[in-house]
Structure formats: structure tokens, C-alpha cells
Amino acid sequence: MAVNYSAKEEADGHPSGGVGVPGGGGGGAVGGGGGAVKTRKPDNTAFKQQRLPAWQPILTAGTVLPAFFIIGLIFIPIGIGIFVTSNNIREYEIDYTGTEPSSPCNKCLNVSWDSTPPCTCTINFTLEHSFESNVFMYYGLSNFYQNHRRYVKSRDDSQLNGDNSSLLNPSKECEPYRTNEDKPIAPCGAIANSMFNDTLELYRIDNDTRTPITLIKKGIAWWTDKNVKFRNPTGDGNNLTALFQGTTKPVNWPKPVYMLDSEPDNNGFINEDFIVWMRTAALPTFRKLYRLIERKNNLQPTLQAGRYSLDIAYNYPVHSFDGRKRMILSTISWMGGKNPFLGIAYITVGSICFFLGVVLLIIHHKYGNRNTSADIPN
Numbered sequence: 088m089a090v091n092y093s094a095k096e097e098a099d100g101h102p103s104g105g106v107g108v109p110g111g112g113g114g115g116a117v118g119g120g121g122g123a124v125k126t127r128k129p130d131n132t133a134f135k136q137q138r139l140p141a142w143q144p145i146l147t148a149g150t151v152l153p154a155f156f157i158i159g160l161i162f163i164p165i166g167i168g169i170f171v172t173s174n175n176i177r178e179y180e181i182d183y184t185g186t187e188p189s190s191p192c193n194k195c196l197n198v199s200w201d202s203t204p205p206c207t208c209t210i211n212f213t214l215e216h217s218f219e220s221n222v223f224m225y226y227g228l229s230n231f232y233q234n235h236r237r238y239v240k241s242r243d244d245s246q247l248n249g250d251n252s253s254l255l256n257p258s259k260e261c262e263p264y265r266t267n268e269d270k271p272i273a274p275c276g277a278i279a280n281s282m283f284n285d286t287l288e289l290y291r292i293d294n295d296t297r298t299p300i301t302l303i304k305k306g307i308a309w310w311t312d313k314n315v316k317f318r319n320p321t322g323d324g325n326n327l328t329a330l331f332q333g334t335t336k337p338v339n340w341p342k343p344v345y346m347l348d349s350e351p352d353n354n355g356f357i358n359e360d361f362i363v364w365m366r367t368a369a370l371p372t373f374r375k376l377y378r379l380i381e382r383k384n385n386l387q388p389t390l391q392a393g394r395y396s397l398d399i400a401y402n403y404p405v406h407s408f409d410g411r412k413r414m415i416l417s418t419i420s421w422m423g424g425k426n427p428f429l430g431i432a433y434i435t436v437g438s439i440c441f442f443l444g445v446v447l448l449i450i451h452h453k454y455g456n457r458n459t460s461a462d463i464p465n
Contacts, residue, residue, distance in 0.1 A: 148451045152444055159441025166433025169422060176425040177218045178417040180227075183210055183399055186406070195401035200339040206401040211292070214395060217388035220418050221381050224302065226283060227374035227413035228405065233278075233367040241277035242365070247356055249318030255333055264337060273334035273344055274356065280337040282364045286400035287377060287414055297396060302378035305353060308362040317362050319355040327355050341402075374415055390416070 129135040144150075185192030185208070195206035232238070240260050245253035254273055257265050261275035272280075289300040320330045327345035336343040347358040363375050382389040397414060405412055417424055 148447070148455060152448055152451065155440045155444030155447065159437045159444060162433045162437030162440065166430045166435075166437055168430075169433060170427055170430025172420050172422055173425055173427045173430055176418050176420055177216060178415065178425045179212070179214060180416075181210055181212060181397060181414045182411060183208070183397070183401075183414060184405060184411045185401075186411075192399060192401055195399075196406050198401050198404050200402070200404065201341060202402065205286075208399050208401055210397045210399070212395055212397065214390060214392050217392045218390040218416065218418055219382075219388045221379065222389045223376060223417050223419060223424075224287070224289070224378040224380060225374040225413075225415040225417065226285065226287065226377045227372070227411075227415055228283070229372045229411035229413075230408060231368075231373070231405070231410055232371045233373070234369055234371070238277050239367055242279065243275050244316070247274060247317050247365070249320050249356065251320050251322075254320050254331070267335050267338055270333065270335040272337055273331055274337065274361075278365055278367065279361070280339050282337075282340070282361060283375070283403055284341070285403045285412070288398040289380075290396045290398065291391075292394040292396055300380060300390070300395075303381060304348075304378055305359060306379060307376045308359040309366070312362045312366065313357060313359065317356045317365075319357055325351060327351070331355070374413070377414075380416075 133139050183190070183192045185194070185196045187193065191210055192208040195208055198206045241262075241264065243253055243258040243261055246257055255271050257271050257273075257275040259265065261272070261277075264272055264277055264280045265275050266272060287302075289302060290297040291300060292298075319327065322330045331343065331345045334343075344358075344361070345355050347361060348354045353359060360377075363377075366375075368375070380389055399414075403412065422429070
């Protein structure tokens with residue numbers, strides 16, 4: 088017996104008859120006693136039926152032209168202010184790699200990690216302008232890829248956070264700097280193994296008399312790194328030698344981690360030079376904060392214009408990978424360090440927007456009143 092039902096009922100998946108259709112492929116159900124009929128029709132909701140309210144902007148001369156002029160008038164003054172502020176920041180940089188034969192540090196160019204005694208050199212320089220506010224001393228490296236994937240992963244954060252079990256059983260991510268002579272390395276990994284270890288000392292020269300500049304080594308790391316991410320192993324905090332017993336130093340380090348500093352609150356994993364180095368840089372040319380020079384007298388600049396000398400204990404080899412080393416003295420402002428790019432970017436974007444606004448205004452004034460309707464011949 089043939090079964091007839093309407094095309095609408097077929098489309099909805101609800102045949103009016105109660106008898107299943109032979110050859111239906113199992114998709115139908117017997118009327119009255121079967122489950123709900125499967126259908127691919129979306130639910131009757133505003134979202135699935137695309138009946139949600141929508142808003143579409145209509146770009147007209149009255150909306151586009153003011154937007155271009157407003158963006159230009161806002162961005163250009165901001166860019167000028169940022170650019171001027173950046174130029175007011177004092178900065179002085181010395182490259183002490185020693186690749187030039189005339190450089191005082193040329194004799195140290197091929198130094199190795201374990202050179203004993205360390206190679207030392209002195210560079211004299213002159214500051215033409217005084218540094219008025221607090222001065223930040225950085226060391227800079229070039230052609231050093233701290234952003235390499237395997238390099239970034241080569242560390243054990245649990246070990247650095249003071250976990251005693253990870254101290255003696257470092258993560259496998261630290262390979263091949265996980266163990267040495269069957270002892271676990273603390274701190275393990277390639278990042279810690281390549282820690283910057285040059286020593287920089289600054290002197291002021293007055294009448295051939297060298298006066299040392301006080302360099303502050305605390306307060307250079309992020310607060311969260313110093314107090315949250317990096318901790319020494321639990322135990323007797325006054326006896327770091329016992330806490331790190333059973334471990335060995337990284338391969339390229341001249342001394343173990345518990346001898347990085349004589350002060351207990353700046354030794355071991357919480358040493359701020361070590362913490363600063365462990366925060367990897369995003370670009371192959373970078374700088375990291377090394378020391379602070381605080382202003383002691385509001386009536387005197389922090390570093391007066393004049394002659395200075397930089398004493399360097401040259402321990403960190405960079406010549407093998409064509410790297411460069413620099414020492415940078417810099418002040419800061421409300422926007423941070425010297426960075427003219429941000430101001431130039433604001434000025435450029437604002438100028439382009441203002442120029443486009445003028446061009447579009449001329450076009451609109453010249454052609455906007457024309458009748459755009461086409462003449463239809465009779």
C-alpha cells in the first residue's frame with residue numbers, strides 16, 4: 088500500500104502517516120511508538136535563524152572627514168610630546184667587545200669561561216652632559232638569541248622556586264645541562280649556564296684621582312620574580328652551603344650558586360643578577376639592568392660632566408658567535424627609557440590621517456555636489 092504525504096511534511100521530517108516508509112535508510116520512525124524524528128533544520132531561534140539585530144555604519148563625508156582630522160589632531164601632539172621626552176633622556180653607550188686592535192679590551196677578546204685570573208681592561212671616557220636624575224647602568228649583548236625555543240625551555244621553574252625534590256632531580260628539559268659528574272646541576276638548564284658574568288666598575292676622574300661611583304646591586308629585578316618566582320630551597324636559610332649539598336654548579340660558572348653574593352638576602356636563587364638574566368629577551372640585541380646609581384643630593388647631578396673610567400673584568404666570551412658587548416648609562420622618564428620610535432610612530436600616523444582628511448575634503452568639495460543619478464533616455 089502506497090503512503091502519500093505532503094512535500095511540506097517530508098521537508099519537516101514529520102510524515103502524517105503512521106507507517107514507516109520502506110527503504111528509508113533507517114532515518115524514519117514508526118508512527119506512535121518511535122523516538123523523535125531526526126532533522127537537520129536549525130532551531131527556531133534568533134541566533135540560529137540569523138534574526139539578531141545588526142548595525143552597519145554608513146560612511147559619509149560628514150563622518151569620515153571629522154574622524155581623520157580628530158585622529159590627526161590628537162596623535163600629532165602626543166607624538167611630539169613623546170618624542171621630545173625621549174630626546175631629553177640622557178644616554179651614553181660604550182662598546183667594550185674589543186674587536187678593534189686599538190681597544191683596551193682587545194687583549195681579552197678570546198677569553199674563555201674559566202680563565203684564571205680573569206682578563207681585565209679599563210676604558211676611559213668623557214661625559215659631555217650631566218646626568219641629573221637616577222642613572223641606570225645596563226649591559227647589552229648583540230647577536231645573542233635568548234628567544235630560541237629550546238633555549239627558553241631549558242630551565243626548571245620548580246627547582247628555581249625552591250622545591251627540594253626538583254633540586255636533586257631536575258627536569259629533563261634542562262638537558263644537556265641537567266647533571267654533571269653524576270650530580271644534579273643547580274640551577275640547571277642552558278639559560279642559567281650562559282649567565283652573564285662580566286664585572287663592571289665605574290670611577291670618576293678628578294685631577295688624575297679616581298673616585299669610585301657607588302653602584303647599587305639590589306632593586307634591579309622585578310618584584311614578582313624576586314619574591315614569588317625565585318626562592319631558595321627550604322631549610323636553614325643562613326646555611327646555603329648545606330641547602331645546596333649534593334648539587335654541582337653549572338658547567339660554565341666559576342663558582343656555585345650559593346657563592347654569588349656575600350649577603351644572604353641576595354644569594355642563591357634569589358640573587359638579583361641571576362634573576363635578571365633568567366628573564367629572557369625577545370630580540371637578539373638586548374640590554375639588561377646591571378646596577379643603579381642613585382642621586383644623593385638634589386643640588387648636584389648624579390653624574391657630573393667630566394672624565395670617567397670603566398674597569399671591566401672580562402669573563403664573558405662573545406667573539407665565538409660574533410657577538411658584541413656594551414655598557415649603557417641612561418636616565419629614565421615617565422615613559423621609561425630612551426625610545427624615539429613610539430613618538431615617530433604617533434607623528435607619522437597623525438600626519439597621514441590629517442593629510443588624507445585634507446585630500447578627501449578637497450575631493451568632496453569639488454565633486455560632492457554633482458548629481459550622481461544616471462540620465463535615463465526616453
